[in-house]
Amino acid sequence: MPLDMPIATPVKHIARSRNKTAPAHTTEDVHNHSTVPMLAHQRQRLTASPSERAHIDAVLAELQYATYWRAFRLADLPPEIMTHILRLAAWSTATPAEAVMARLNLTWVSRNLRRAAISDCTLWNALWITDRAPYARTRAWLDRAGSAPLDIRFDETDPRYKARTALDEAGAEVLLSALRPKLAQLRMVIVVLRNVQAAQAVMRAVENAAPVGMERYEVHCAGRPFVSPEHGAWGEREFDRHGTTPIFCGGRLQHLALNGVHVNWARSPISNLQSLDLRRMSLSSSPSLIQFRAMLSACPQLSKLALDGIGPQVDVNLARTLHPIVLPNVKTFLIGDFSLPYALYVLSQLRVPNVRDLTLMNLTDEDYTPLFATLTGQMKEVRLLTLYTIDVAPVGASRPTLVSWLRAMPLVRYLRIAQLQSYVFEALLDDPTYASEYPSPPPSPDPSSDSNHLAREVLCPQLNCLEFQHVSNNAVITVCEGRKELRRPLRTIYVNPLWAQDMQDEEVQRLKKVAEKVAVVDAYTTLEEWLAVQD
Numbered sequence: 001m002p003l004d005m006p007i008a009t010p011v012k013h014i015a016r017s018r019n020k021t022a023p024a025h026t027t028e029d030v031h032n033h034s035t036v037p038m039l040a041h042q043r044q045r046l047t048a049s050p051s052e053r054a055h056i057d058a059v060l061a062e063l064q065y066a067t068y069w070r071a072f073r074l075a076d077l078p079p080e081i082m083t084h085i086l087r088l089a090a091w092s093t094a095t096p097a098e099a100v101m102a103r104l105n106l107t108w109v110s111r112n113l114r115r116a117a118i119s120d121c122t123l124w125n126a127l128w129i130t131d132r133a134p135y136a137r138t139r140a141w142l143d144r145a146g147s148a149p150l151d152i153r154f155d156e157t158d159p160r161y162k163a164r165t166a167l168d169e170a171g172a173e174v175l176l177s178a179l180r181p182k183l184a185q186l187r188m189v190i191v192v193l194r195n196v197q198a199a200q201a202v203m204r205a206v207e208n209a210a211p212v213g214m215e216r217y218e219v220h221c222a223g224r225p226f227v228s229p230e231h232g233a234w235g236e237r238e239f240d241r242h243g244t245t246p247i248f249c250g251g252r253l254q255h256l257a258l259n260g261v262h263v264n265w266a267r268s269p270i271s272n273l274q275s276l277d278l279r280r281m282s283l284s285s286s287p288s289l290i291q292f293r294a295m296l297s298a299c300p301q302l303s304k305l306a307l308d309g310i311g312p313q314v315d316v317n318l319a320r321t322l323h324p325i326v327l328p329n330v331k332t333f334l335i336g337d338f339s340l341p342y343a344l345y346v347l348s349q350l351r352v353p354n355v356r357d358l359t360l361m362n363l364t365d366e367d368y369t370p371l372f373a374t375l376t377g378q379m380k381e382v383r384l385l386t387l388y389t390i391d392v393a394p395v396g397a398s399r400p401t402l403v404s405w406l407r408a409m410p411l412v413r414y415l416r417i418a419q420l421q422s423y424v425f426e427a428l429l430d431d432p433t434y435a436s437e438y439p440s441p442p443p444s445p446d447p448s449s450d451s452n453h454l455a456r457e458v459l460c461p462q463l464n465c466l467e468f469q470h471v472s473n474n475a476v477i478t479v480c481e482g483r484k485e486l487r488r489p490l491r492t493i494y495v496n497p498l499w500a501q502d503m504q505d506e507e508v509q510r511l512k513k514v515a516e517k518v519a520v521v522d523a524y525t526t527l528e529e530w531l532a533v534q535d
Contacts, residue, residue: 037063075112082116086123096128096153121146129154132164133171135178142182149187149213152179156194157222166194172201183209188216196221199261203245212250218277221260244285257306265291271298279308280337289315289322289349296325296350305330308361309337311346319348326351331533333379336361336388343371355379356533361388369398372405382409383532386416387424394423399430403459407432412460414532416467418496422475428459429482458488465528467521469496473507480514489514492528494521 041063045056074082086106093099103124106117117123124144129152131137142150154175156166167175172193183205193199199221206217246267247258256270257277265287270276276299287295292312296302305327330352335343336359343363358379363371369392392398402424406412417425463483468476480490493515495503500520511518 075110079116083120086113086117086120090117090123097130099126100128100130118144121148125149126151127153129175130158130160133174135175139178142178145182145185147185150182150185151188152186153190155190155192157192167198168195169197169201172198176201176205180205180209184211186211186214189214190216190218190220192220192222194222196223196261200245203247203261203263207246207248210248210250213252214248214250215252216255217248217253218255218257219259219261220257220279223260263287265295269298270295273299273302275304275306275332276302277304277306277308278310279306281310283313286310286313288313289318293322293325293349296327299327301329302327303329304332305350305352306332306334306359307336307338307346308334311338311342312349314342314345316345319345322349324349324351326353328354330355332357332359334359334361336363338363340366340368340371343368344374347371347374351378353378354381356381357384357386358382359386359388360390361386363390366391367393367398369393369396369401373401376401376405377408380408381411383411384414384416384529385409385412387420388417389419390421390424392421392424394421399423399427402427403430403432406459410460411462413462414465414467414529415460415463417471418468419470422472425471425475426479428463428479429486430459432457432459456486458483458486461488463488464490465492465494465526465532466490466515467494467496467526467529469499473503477507477510477514480511484514491515492517492519494519494526496521 037059041056041060045053045060048056077085089106090102091099093102103117106123107114121144124141125148127138127141127145127150129135129138156164165171172195186206186209189202189206191199191202193202199219203219206214244262244264246264247256247270249256249268249270251272254272254274255277256273256275257279258281259277259279260281262281262285276295286292289312296305327350331354333352333355335346338346340363360371368390372392392402406427466476466480476493480493483489493511495518497520508518
């Protein structure tokens with residue numbers, strides 16, 4: 001910084017420096033509009049009063065800024081400082097597409113910047129594969145990554161791939177031919193494919209490469225299980241012919257996600273995971289009960305468990321003789337896409353008493369009241385509760401069961417709901433002291449009676465944030481108004497962007513009257529959601 005620059009630069013000058021488009025001034029313009037006026041103001045400052053000098057200093061700062069940024073000798077910075085600046089520029093992005101373009105832009109500025117960027121292998125070891133065969137750009141980035149650990153992402157469900165034909169097994173081999181020389185350096189692999197044979201080819205390649213440093217491994221097949229775009233649905237004979245693939249389970253693997261793929265569980269010694277996410281596998285390709293229990297027992301530090309449409313194969317006689325496996329470190333638990341009998345069967349084999357983030361989703365076509373009865377009292381530490389598409393019959397003892405279940409989770413702070421019956425959601429206003437005495441909930445106490453409100457127990461008393469979509473807006477407003485009358489108001493209400501577009505202005509205004517903040521939620525974790533699961 002020049003010695004005569006004011007110590008406190010006005011905020012407007014800082015804001016101006018964030019403008020990505022540089023002003024288009026010629027050398028003559030800069031001289032006429034910056035240097036000459038600057039000399040004149042410096043002469044005025046010598047004779048100005050103290051009160052006038054503040055204004056003159058601000059003008060001088062603006063004039064100096066017009067030329068100073070051009071004179072900065074970026075190429076003379078030490079290499080380690082330049083590297084740090086380039087990393088900040090490359091990774092200060094919101095989406096993978098922006099991160100790709102940011103790194104490319106750095107190589108297009110000048111010869112010096114290109115040399116500095118290409119020589120830093122950490123700028124190129126995180127690779128989002130978006131180019132086409134023969135994957136020239138992917139190969140170039142792999143070369144630039146050198147011997148650094150690699151983070152590979154490939155997503156065929158990305159909108160940029162919609163016009164392309166789904167990779168088959170041969171197409172996957174072309175992609176793998178570009179990756180194969182570097183597979184041993186893998187640290188993270190996330191692939192989303194539309195063809196099950198292509199997914200199997202990727203799994204075989206990773207298994208053969210045995211990347212001992214891999215920490216995260218995710219393979220997703222976007223189609224239905226046993227379905228291939230070219231061959232149609234797989235029958236049992238086709239499945240036997242194609243076979244299953246073992247999952248590589250290196251010593252450093254901590255996060256494993258498998259979705260719609262076929263795994264040889266007997267040859268996959270899964271252990272010491274921190275998160276296990278299993279989704280959309282047919283019952284015939286699921287692990288046996290013994291394999292499932294051995295997998296959970298071998299992961300004592302497991303903190304996240306997601307079972308969506310997959311669990312152990314059914315062996316009722318054996319299950320009756322086994323005690324449930326206790327997983328005390330699981331903080332995030334998801335269960336979904338199960339029939340009621342199968343959900344009860346899975347829950348009979350495990351206990352997750354310290355869960356803080358609980359998700360129940362896609363439990364439909366049956367009355368799942370018995371599931372809530374089974375869960376009552378098992379997860380008293382839940383702080384973040386997500387309920388998506390759950391069927392509960394509005395008859396008999398279902399409402400008291402719901403109330404008892406909610407009453408057993410007094411620490412819930414954040415509630416996320418979607419496609420949920422109003423009958424289920426409105427249970428939050430019931431008086432839990434009547435749950436076991438009435439077949440249907442009694443009316444709420446008179447709102448005008450302060451003494452009743454002070455004495456009345458309220459379900460989920462710490463609930464302060466609601467996120468919703470595809471739910472009756474009137475039901476949401478009714479519950480929010482009821483919570484306010486019970487002196488347990490919601491502080492924040494988040495609405496899904498698409499759902500918010502269809503809301504009436506009157507509904508939005510009513511929500512604003514019962515909450516301090518009403519906002520549209522984005523794809524990022526909200527502050528309230530993050531705080532809800534913290535100690």
